[in-house]
Amino acid sequence: MMIYTCKKCRFMFEDKxxxxxxxxxxxxxxxxxxxxxxxxxxxxxxEFNSESQTA
Ligand SMILES: [Zn+2]
Numbered sequence: 001m002m003i004y005t006c007k008k009c010r011f012m013f014e015d016k017x018x019x020x021x022x023x024x025x026x027x028x029x030x031x032x033x034x035x036x037x038x039x040x041x042x043x044x045x046x047e048f049n050s051e052s053q054t055a
Contacts, residue, residue, distance in 0.1 A: 001014045001016050001030060002013070002014060002015060002016065002019075003032070003033040003037070003038045003041050004019055004020035004022075004029055004030045004031065004032055004033060005026060005030065005032075005033045005034075005037055006025060006027055006030050007027070007029040007030065007031060008022065008025055008027040008029050009022065009024055009025045009027065011023075011025065012037065012040075012041050013019060013039065014041070039040035
């Protein structure tokens with residue numbers, strides 16, 4: 001899985017294939033997320049998962 005960031009709205013998303021557009025705003029100005037952004041994204045995902053498990 002690759003993580004991408006939209007330059008326009010800063011939405012982060014992951015996809016295994018080649019992505020051309022932001023799924024949130026439709027902008028084509030997306031770039032691969034930096035390492036720091038990837039860690040932030042993963043951290044957010046883990047937090048979200050642990051919250052849903054306790055609930
Ligand atoms: Zn966007």
